[in-house]
Amino acid sequence: MDQTQRQGDHEPAQELAHDRDLVPPVRRDFLRKAGLALGVGLAATACTSGKKSSASAGSSNSGDQAGSSLLDTIARTKKAKLGVDLTFPPLQFKDPANGNKPSGYSVDLAVSLLKDLGAEPEFVEVPFAQLFAAQAAGRFDFSGIAATILPTRAQRVLFSSEPLFIESEVILLKPGFKISAPQDLNKGGVTLAVQVGSSQEATAPLLFPNAKLKSLENQPAIQDVASGRSDAMLLSEFNIKEALDKNPGLTVFQGPPVFVDYITFFMPAGDSKFKEWVDNWIRYQTSHGVLEGLWNKYVGDNARKIGLPSIAVKSPFIPSQL
Secondary structure, three states: OOHHHHOOOOOOHHHHHHHHHHOOHHHHHHHHHHOOOOOOOOOOOOOOOOOOOOOOOOOOOOOOOOOOOHHHHHHHHOEEEEEEOOEEOOOEEEEHHHOOEEEOHHHHHHHHHHHOOOOEEEEEEOOHHHHHHHHHHOOOOEEOOOEEOOOOHHHOEEEOOOOOEEEEEEEEEOOOOOOOOHHHHOOOOOEEEEEOOOHHHHHHHHHOOOOEEEEEOHHHHHHHHHOOOOOEEEEEHHHHHHHHHHOOOOEEOOOOOOEEEEEEOEEEOOOHHHHHHHHHHHHHHHHOOHHHHHHHHHHHHHHHHOOOOOOOOOOOOOOOOO
16 A cells, blocks of 8 residues: 555545556556546646636646636536547557447547547547647637647747657668668658658658658558658558468568657647646656557557567656566
């Protein structure tokens, strides 16, 4: 029993049941012994004034500069609009086995976050490249998926300081195309596909300035490589298994990631109170092995089976053998 428990700071029974649902079975016994009853504390408050935000109305510009925090609004209305692009399995997708219900690593965590606030989600589907403008325009309350912390995006939205996952970017090769090193792509005769509006699109010109870049939506970009119109693609590790399953002629360059991305939730610019609560929530889930377990379930185990490194977010204080 931990110090918090000895002092009598106990979680309600329904929150304990919720934690047990999230934690992977292989860690459950350990976590129960370690004191899973630690509470999700609300983070430090921020100064608020002026107009009140309205999660039910879908106004996401509800940060400090506009009035009360989105945290207060969600706690009061018990609902929130989540901005999502559900075309990125296994992170976020419509599950045909469950009535096309939104599912996946990021979506599961977003729904769980709202559950800890006693709130229900309403999903607002927006193409990925438009999500950040849509957040700034108030089309939804906060992101129901995670995104790379690009500095240009941070001019419009507020990112959590805690990672939901670390994304490895690898090289997908068209049928019959071989390279010995990533720099073999840095040639004038090479066409490299990248996802429009992504960190791959932002980084590729720096790493491969001599290659011809082709910006497409994610699935069309994969098909461009499969058809041989593009020679290769910078692709996130979570997309690889599906790409190879659907296009057997494709291969993946075996080697370290070309680069990695820090990925997390984002919310209205200026709402530091909500950000601090989300930061605290992610830290709590990380320390209890929830992020690691879900990552391995949806991404890590499959990536490692095909020889790709995969980095799960986990607490440095948890010994690796547990």
